[in-house]
Amino acid sequence: MSDEERSYTSILLPGARVALFTTDDETQASFQGLESDWRFARVKLETVPGDVETAIQRFSGTAAPDLIIIQTESIDASFTDRLEALAEHLTEHTSAIIIGPVNDVNLYRRLVSMGVSDYLVKPVPAPVLAEDIAQTLLEQIGASDSRLIALLGSKGGVGVSVLSEALAWSISGELAQKTFLLDAAGGWSTLSVGxxxxxxxxxxxxxRAAVDHNEDSLTRMIYQAGEKLFVLSSGGDVMLDDSADAQGYETLLGYLMGLYPVVIVDLSGAPSALKRTVLTRAHQTLLVTAPTLPSVRATRTLLHEIKDLRGGNIEDVEVVTNMVGYSPKFEVPKAQIGEALERPPTVSIPFDTSLFVSTESEALKLYDQKGGDEIVKNLLRILEKTLSVSANDLGGDGDKKGGIGQLLSKLKTKS
Ligand SMILES: Nc1ncnc2c1ncn2[C@@H]1O[C@H](COP(=O)(O)OP(=O)(O)O)[C@@H](O)[C@H]1O
Ligand SMILES: [Mg+2]
Incomplete structure (x- = not known):
């Protein structure tokens, strides 16, 4: 598995049910091993001793789960005929993966043409099975190609919103990716100004509109900020009212990820429940800190908590130090920040009031401003793996074509 694939499914999978029909001990062990994989925390796994015949019996009377995996020893027409018989009991919602005894391209093609998601050859090691199931479940919710980028601050006012906006403008503009910028702060959002x-x-x-599948209503709530940049036109919330519930927010996130290849969430000002939801689902998290002691301390705590939340996986979290030079005498030096956090901050952004406050107050694009282009380029560099783009394509020499031409081969532009 390449790094790129790993990061693509290194997220908490949506709630789903998966049933495996097999008599093979090795397959069963691989499957049951997924119980301890943090990504599968919300996936209900059931092993049924048997084969395609057992599956037909089971689902002729009861509703099928989201994914069924069937292991077979025979791969001739007797099997595919029975698979067709099984399909009659399934709705379009159920996906299927077949595990067979040998590699057979013709069989693979035939199975795929029947709507089977994948054909695997035994023995199937746990990581391969995990990857295949994860991809299938993500494809089911239409979010398989999308990337979720979360920005979180270690305290208020460290620049999460301005940096989220800057990234959204450059990914949608310079990198020409259809991008959605979502805020989680409700009435505390400053997005409408930026x-x-x-x-x-x-x-x-x-x-509510997302939970009710009310797409017309949702479409009306989306504001198009740029040719390829869309934002949720929220912020009209009463500041002291309760915010959205986490489960519903995740439904909204799933809906947006089905439509936009890149979704950026500004978590500054979000309630903790929404922060948790987004951080577990994010492909990449930028944790923004100021270089001051309270902020660095909070960053250290947050890194531990995110690590726990993500089952020990913190590879996709990067620390960004913002406002460096704000109060040089009282700042924690870069090397000490690295020591305290057990990782060097990936990007340092200087304190520059005229650049940032003017960009924000006049709703400008940071990458268009003198000094801003370099900052954005450094931030994009962190995201190159997640966005499948090379740092060399990120422009900076004014030639934006190179960036657009070569980037993000994996991200299909969804219409
Ligand atoms: N590097 C910086 N230098 C100077 N001002 C900054 C810098 N980064 C952000 N700001 C300003 O700090 C304020 C707080 O930023 P904001 O993005 O609203 O923080 P957050 O969303 O983390 O609460 C804004 O006025 C913003 O323009
Ligand atoms: Mg903010």
Whole structure:
């Protein structure tokens, strides 16, 4: 498995049910091993001793789960005929993976043409099975190609919102990716100033529309900020009202990830429940800190908590130090920040009030400003793996074609 694939499924999978029909001990062990994989925390795994025949019996009377995996020893027409018989009992929602005894391209093609998601040859090691199931479940919710990028601050006012906006402009502009910038702060959101729109909805209303599958209503709540940049026009919330619930927010996130290849979530000002939801699902998290002691301490605590939340996996979290030079005498030096966090901050951004406050107040694009282009380029560098783009393609010499031409081969632009 390549690094790219690993990061692509290194997220908490959506809630789903998966049933395996097999009599093979090795397959069973691989499958049951997924119980301890943090990504599968919400996936219900059931092993049924048997084969395609057992599956037909089982699902002729009861609803099938989201994914069934069937292991077979025979791969001739007797098997595919029975698979067709099984398909009659399944709705379109159920996906299938077949495990067989030998590699057979013709069989593979035939199975795929029947709607089977994949054909694996035994023995199937746990990581391969995990990857295949993860991809299938993500494809089911239409989010398989999308990347979720979360920005979180170790305290308020460290620049999460301005950096989220800067990234959204450059990924949608320079990198020409259809991008959605989502805020999680409800009435505390400052997005409408930074992106220059009049809020027309609230976060709970948008969540309700997503939960009710009310696409017309959701479409009306989306503000198009740029040719390829879209934002949820929320922020009309009463500041002291309760925000959206986490489960509903995740539904909204799933809906957006089905439509936009890149979704950026600004978590500054979000309630903890929404922060947790997004951090477990994010392909990449930028944790923003100021170089001051309280902020660095909080960053250290947050790194531990995110690590726990993600089952020990913290590879996809990067620390960004912002406002360096704000109060040089009282700042923690870069080397000490690295020691305290057991990782060097990936990007340091200077304190520059005229650049940042003017960009924010006048709804400008940071990468268009003198000094801002370099900052954005450094931030994009962190995201190159997640976005499947090379740092060399990120422009900076004014030639934006190179970036657009070669990037993000894996990210299909969804229409
Ligand atoms: N590097 C920086 N130098 C100077 N001002 C900054 C810098 N980064 C952010 N700011 C300013 O700090 C304020 C807080 O930033 P904001 O993005 O709203 O923080 P957060 O979303 O983390 O609460 C804003 O006025 C913003 O323009
Ligand atoms: Mg903010």
């Amino acid at each position: 992106m220059d729109f009049e809020p027309s909805t609230t976060l709970p209303e948008a969540v």
